[in-house]
Amino acid sequence: MIKGMRNKIINNRLIAYVFVAIITLIAIGIFAYRPLRTWVYIITFNPERYERQGSDYCNPWFNPERIGKTRKQIDSDKDYDFIRLAIVRAYLFGVDRRAALKYIFDTVTKGAVTNTEKHLAVLRFLQNSSYHNLIHPMGRSGSVVIDPLVNLELGEIWCGEVSYLAVDLFAAAGYNGRVVVLSRHGIAEMYYDNDWHYTSMRICSAVEMLYCCQMGRSLR
Numbered sequence: 001m002i003k004g005m006r007n008k009i010i011n012n013r014l015i016a017y018v019f020v021a022i023i024t025l026i027a028i029g030i031f032a033y034r035p036l037r038t039w040v041y042i043i044t045f046n047p048e049r050y051e052r053q054g055s056d057y058c059n060p061w062f063n064p065e066r067i068g069k070t071r072k073q074i075d076s077d078k079d080y081d082f083i084r085l086a087i088v089r090a091y092l093f094g095v096d097r098r099a100a101l102k103y104i105f106d107t108v109t110k111g112a113v114t115n116t117e118k119h120l121a122v123l124r125f126l127q128n129s130s131y132h133n134l135i136h137p138m139g140r141s142g143s144v145v146i147d148p149l150v151n152l153e154l155g156e157i158w159c160g161e162v163s164y165l166a167v168d169l170f171a172a173a174g175y176n177g178r179v180v181v182l183s184r185h186g187i188a189e190m191y192y193d194n195d196w197h198y199t200s201m202r203i204c205s206a207v208e209m210l211y212c213c214q215m216g217r218s219l220r
Contacts, residue, residue, distance in 0.1 A: 033094050037095050038099050041095045042100060042103045045100075045103065047108055050125075050129040050155065054127060054128045054129050054155070064133055064135045071134060076134055076136070077138075085137055085139075088154055089147075092153065097147075101148060102173060105118075105172055109122065115193055126162055129155060130157045130165075131155050133156035136156055137156070137157065137161065144160065146164045148164065148168040160186035163187055163188040167179055175191065175192055177190045177199075185200075187200040
């Protein structure tokens with residue numbers, strides 16, 4: 001009888017040890033996943049892959065009819081590729097947004113010295129990386145997606161989303177920024193060198209971008 005009780009106590013202890021070990025491993029996994037996932041995202045980040053998106057017009061990947069509707073049937077305020085959005089969100093789960101955005105900013109502005117040069121470098125990157133498609137990222141409820149990494153990954157983003165992305169990139173590097181709505185067009189403004197600087201990834205040519213950055217023109 002005593003031997004049976006001892007075996008029972010030993011078995012209970014083993015179960016308790018195994019349970020504690022499992023909980024510990026789960027806790028370590030939860031705390032370690034975020035930095036590990038962020039590290040993987042950073043070391044695999046290639047700006048050229050994103051820059052090809054803005055001009056890859058003939059790629060079936062960006063065909064809006066992939067959602068099962070013709071162009072005439074598509075409602076740009078309600079329709080999107082919700083399956084692709086869910087996949088991208090899952091792919092980016094656990095990535096530290098601020099750390100990733102800071103790395104992207106530093107990579108894109110590498111070699112730039114002045115704030116104006118950095119501003120222009122980010123503008124060029126975002127212009128090349130964004131495609132104003134017939135559809136743009138949104139939830140099933142019609143809510144606009146403003147997650148910067150999700151929008152960058154999807155590529156088919158409109159003026160408002162790319163403006164928020166610009167503000168988030170600059171914010172990660174320590175700059176203040178804001179999104180300004182002009183009728184049905186959204187732009188961003190960045191603050192540096194004691195002034196606000198206009199930022200639009202849709203209506204500015206390279207010459208206009210340089211002018212806007214250097215003159216520090218604010219639309220407020």
